Amino acid sequence: MSSQPTPPSTGTNLDPWYNTYADRAAGLSVSEVRALFAVASRPEVVSLAGGMPYVSALPQDLVVDAMNRVMVEQGPIALQYGSGQGVPKLREHILEVMALEGISGSVDDVIVTTGSQQALDLVTKLFINPGDVILAEAPSYVGAIGVFRSYQADVEHVLMDDDGLIPDALRDAIARVRRDGKTIKFLYTIPNFHNPAGVTLSAPRREEILHICRSEGILVLEDNPYGLLYFDGPPPAPLRSTEDEGVIYLGSFSKTLAPGFRIGWAIAPHAIREKLVLAAESAILCPSAFSQLVISEYLETADWKKQINTFRGVYEERKNTMIAALSEHLPDLSWTNPNGGFYVWVTLPDYLDSKQMLPRAVKELVAYTPGTAFYADGGGRNKIRLSFCYPTPEQIRLGIRRLTTVINGEIDL
Numbered sequence: 077m078s079s080q081p082t083p084p085s086t087g088t089n090l091d092p093w094y095n096t097y098a099d100r101a102a103g104l105s106v107s108e109v110r111a112l113f114a115v116a117s118r119p120e121v122v123s124l125a126g127g128m129p130y131v132s133a134l135p136q137d138l139v140v141d142a143m144n145r146v147m148v149e150q151g152p153i154a155l156q157y158g159s160g161q162g163v164p165k166l167r168e169h170i171l172e173v174m175a176l177e178g179i180s181g182s183v184d185d186v187i188v189t190t191g192s193q194q195a196l197d198l199v200t201k202l203f204i205n206p207g208d209v210i211l212a213e214a215p216s217y218v219g220a221i222g223v224f225r226s227y228q229a230d231v232e233h234v235l236m237d238d239d240g241l242i243p244d245a246l247r248d249a250i251a252r253v254r255r256d257g258k259t260i261k262f263l264y265t266i267p268n269f270h271n272p273a274g275v276t277l278s279a280p281r282r283e284e285i286l287h288i289c290r291s292e293g294i295l296v297l298e299d300n301p302y303g304l305l306y307f308d309g310p311p312p313a314p315l316r317s318t319e320d321e322g323v324i325y326l327g328s329f330s331k332t333l334a335p336g337f338r339i340g341w342a343i344a345p346h347a348i349r350e351k352l353v354l355a356a357e358s359a360i361l362c363p364s365a366f367s368q369l370v371i372s373e374y375l376e377t378a379d380w381k382k383q384i385n386t387f388r389g390v391y392e393e394r395k396n397t398m399i400a401a402l403s404e405h406l407p408d409l410s411w412t413n414p415n416g417g418f419y420v421w422v423t424l425p426d427y428l429d430s431k432q433m434l435p436r437a438v439k440e441l442v443a444y445t446p447g448t449a450f451y452a453d454g455g456g457r458n459k460i461r462l463s464f465c466y467p468t469p470e471q472i473r474l475g476i477r478r479l480t481t482v483i484n485g486e487i488d489l
């Protein structure tokens with residue numbers, strides 16, 4: 077007899093294991109951003125869709141030197157398993173990076189993760205039972221919504237404006253969810269240069285939101301991969317800088333260095349931190365020792381602050397180019413004008429559907445991300461996210477001209 081299980085006969089033609097998956101697998105659907113990658117990566121298409129950092133601005137030779145030194149001097153350690161919490165030397169460097177943003181802590185507070193994406197997964201795994209509520213900005217990061225769905229959370233969006241999350245909207249959302257008898261587990265927020273909205277939470281609102289969450293007993297998950305990529309001066313201090321016990325903070329080297337290393341980190345209240353390390357060990361045993369040592373070596377030998385400054389200059393020029401092109405070609409639309417990060421959030425006329433418009437855009441050889449990708453509740457139909465991080469200024473100008481042809485074509489219909 078074969079040892080292979082017989083697929084259940086009730087499966088679909090496409091996947092005979094359809095009825096075998098756990099309920100949580102229903103939350104794993106192809107994200108609109110990911111589905112776009114195949115199309116948008118064709119060389120003739122100007123992609124304003126993905127959020128790929130412009131890694132070509134890195135001093136490649138210094139990265140190669142760091143890699144070589146790690147292999148020559150610490151090869152057996154770099155190629156070995158390591159601590160589940162991360163290499164202590166890198167955690168010390170992470171404290172230096174965080175000090176730039178006004179966060180202090182000890183080496184023990186830092187947990188190295190496989191990108192901040194993994195930290196999002198671990199935190200959600202620790203806290204969410206099916207049906208629990210996560211409060212998140214409207215819109216919110218598509219990758220976080222995907223994680224939340226995969227643990228069967230209910231995402232309750234909270235309105236934001238040009239100053240970020242609106243405290244009164246947060247109060248209303250908390251009251252509404254609790255009236256419905258549901259349990260709120262945490263507030264997920266991206267305070268700086270929001271993905272996708274491009275806005276930054278003002279300093280007074282940071283205080284007010286912390287006050288609300290403290291008095292309502294709601295944990296805050298602060299996701300800050302873009303905070304150091306500011307244009308006109310730094311954003312207000314992170315929530316974590318004034319609140320240790322109620323905030324889990326996530327950082328990443330993906331945007332300030334390179335996403336290929338897959339190294340991010342979490343700083344969490346003490347009790348949560350221990351659980352996070354156990355969860356991380358059960359998921360991956362330990363983060364890549366090789367990546368961690370190469371980043372440590374790079375930070376020790378290269379002028380990394382200068383290099384972050386170079387990134388700021390590159391992205392600021394691209395952002396200015398995008399805003400100028402939008403002002404010139406699409407003056408009747410509205411959009412956010414970020415002071416850092418990667419994204420501009422554009423509002424189309426009410427009657428336009430950005431997802432339906434996408435095939436026409438791709439035909440015109442330009443790609444963007446439709447707004448619905450960033451909502452768990454079907455919102456964002458007339459919004460689009462434009463990324464200025466990867467295309468050159470010339471490509472951005474070309475892309476916006478093509479987008480203008482598409483949008484004007486839809487308006488004229």
Ligand code: PMP
Nearest residue numbers: 191192193217271328330335340
């Ligand atoms: N959070 C936000 C807001 C992001 O934009 C991203 C990447 N686009 C991530 C988390 C994940 O980043 P990484 O895993 O590369 O650190």
